[in-house]
Amino acid sequence: MHLERVxxxxxxxxxxxxLYGSNAGEIENTITKLGNSYGLEIQIASIGTVIYxxxxxxxxKSITRIKRVTVNEINFxxxxxxxxxxxxxxxxxxPLLIVKKELIDLNKKYMGKTVPFFITIIAVFVACFSFSxxxxxxxxxxxxxxxxxxxxxxxxxxxxxxxxxxxxAGFFIxxxxxxxxxxxxxxxxxxxxxxxxxxxxxxxxxxxVIEIGERNFVSGSSKLLESLIILSALVLGAGIxxxxxx
Amino acid sequence: MxxxxxxxxxxxxxxxxxxxxxxxxLPWAAFTGMTGWxxxxxxxxxxxxxxxxxxxxxxxxxMSNYFSKKFKSNIHPFITAGxxxxxxxxxxxxxxxxxxxxxPSGAFRYAYETFVAAFGIVIGISVSSYISKLIFxxxxx
Numbered sequence: 001m002h003l004e005r006v007x008x009x010x011x012x013x014x015x016x017x018x019l020y021g022s023n024a025g026e027i028e029n030t031i032t033k034l035g036n037s038y039g040l041e042i043q044i045a046s047i048g049t050v051i052y053x054x055x056x057x058x059x060x061k062s063i064t065r066i067k068r069v070t071v072n073e074i075n076f077x078x079x080x081x082x083x084x085x086x087x088x089x090x091x092x093x094x095p096l097l098i099v100k101k102e103l104i105d106l107n108k109k110y111m112g113k114t115v116p117f118f119i120t121i122i123a124v125f126v127a128c129f130s131f132s133x134x135x136x137x138x139x140x141x142x143x144x145x146x147x148x149x150x151x152x153x154x155x156x157x158x159x160x161x162x163x164x165x166x167x168x169a170g171f172f173i174x175x176x177x178x179x180x181x182x183x184x185x186x187x188x189x190x191x192x193x194x195x196x197x198x199x200x201x202x203x204x205x206x207x208x209v210i211e212i213g214e215r216n217f218v219s220g221s222s223k224l225l226e227s228l229i230i231l232s233a234l235v236l237g238a239g240i241x242x243x244x245x246x
Numbered sequence: 247m248x249x250x251x252x253x254x255x256x257x258x259x260x261x262x263x264x265x266x267x268x269x270x271x272l273p274w275a276a277f278t279g280m281t282g283w284x285x286x287x288x289x290x291x292x293x294x295x296x297x298x299x300x301x302x303x304x305x306x307x308x309m310s311n312y313f314s315k316k317f318k319s320n321i322h323p324f325i326t327a328g329x330x331x332x333x334x335x336x337x338x339x340x341x342x343x344x345x346x347x348x349x350p351s352g353a354f355r356y357a358y359e360t361f362v363a364a365f366g367i368v369i370g371i372s373v374s375s376y377i378s379k380l381i382f383x384x385x386x387x
Contacts, residue, residue: 021265021322075266076323083320114266123263130257134250134283134331170339193336197257200335203265203326209371228364231338239342246347 003063007055009100010035011065013086014044014051016103018069020079023207025214027051030086037090048222074203075114081106124198125150131197137190144186145194148176153198162201163233169199170237178245192238199234201227247287254283258327267323274313278328282306286332295359299332299366300373306332307374308381315382325371334363 010031017027024046031053035042041056049069056062085106089099115123128149132142152172159165173195180186204227211220258279262272282302290298310324337359344353 022320023322026320076271076320077266077268079322080268080319115263120264123260127257127260127264130253130260131331133253134257135336136250189336189340192339196335196339197330197333198261198264200330200333202261202330202333203322205333205367206322206326206329206371209368210375212368213372213375231335234335235339235342238339239346242343243346 003055003057003061006038006040006096007053007063007065009096009103010042010055011051011053011067013082013103014046014053015067015069016082016107017079018046018049018051019073020082021074021076021203021207022079024211024216024219030083033090034086037093038096045219046216047219077114121150121154124153127198128194130194132190132194135190135193137187137194140184141187141191142194144177144180144184145191148173148180148191149195149198151176152195162230166199166230167233167237170196170234170239171241172237174238174241175245178241196234196238201230204230251280251284251287254331255280258283258330261330262323262327265323265326267327268319271313271317271319271323274317275324275327278306278309278313278324279331281309282328283331296362296366299363300370303329303332303367303370304374304377307371308378311374311378311382329367329371332363332367334360337363 013034014027014031017030022030027046028044031044032042035055039058043054043056045052051067051069052064053066054062054064085102088094089102094102125146128146129142132145133139137145152169155172156165156169159168173192177186177188177191177195180191181188204223208220208223208227211223214220255276259272259276261279262275267275282305285305286298286302289301293301306328307325310321310328313324314321337356341353341356341360344350344356
């Protein structure tokens, strides 16, 4: 197979790993192992939202591909299926034409294999309710928290800009809780904490820390900064609402 | 306290569903979060907030490594759900709110909590990663 086609397949796989939630170290290790199993030298760097890949064959011919992944669909189910398939490719040295075909098949097979929307909404409701109790709220606080959290989650679902989304979410959560607190006695801290937890960038924060630990400083610190900005947007949205209600 | 620990199981389990965690790993992701919160509550009572955040994150990290080895899967489904309760979303908000209310002493108290939690998680994950490498030498990830 032409080196160009090989590089295209590898960058496609790296992009899928990123999309489903892998961190930089995992993407780099997997693609390097995959390339090495086919007798190719791989130079790869996953920095922030950009993946740089160079594939070098036995004769020294090299080709470079760059891919920017702007969307992030956290899906651990698809990630596991993809990783299992890649392990099989590495151990069996599957011909690259078949690799391409199996990747397309995998994508088709598991395209709709995500949690149904209504179950996600129930999960959001349960998460808000439970976190409110965990943060020392009573069941009334937890119920209000879960109603507000679920409503704001649904309202902000279509906003693609994560920072703007979290800012709006923080603003609305605080505003709705203030409205509820006019009509009933509400412990504000647990009710608010329960609602905002579903917007906290947990995976981004975890990945950033793991990457810094693996000496992927540029990628890790950019993700850490992004997670802190998202968290700040959430908090500032709620903070501005708080200032307006004073 | 028992109620809170039980609800931490539900909270982290619900989070794992939102992240499309495979069904067979879901109870274990929730169990990781519940164990982390259990140790957070206990250590917070005895040794204070700072030790509680770091030690409970280390426990979540080591457990996540163990489960990723057991299921031959990625560490993310377990560690992401597990640390969510420890992420300082609420204390970060109250820092800003106290500043807005012109209450600097209150703001600094919450800012300190936020700082400790954020960097406690960073330290905890790094430590757990090192400990896990020592314990589970044959871990896939």
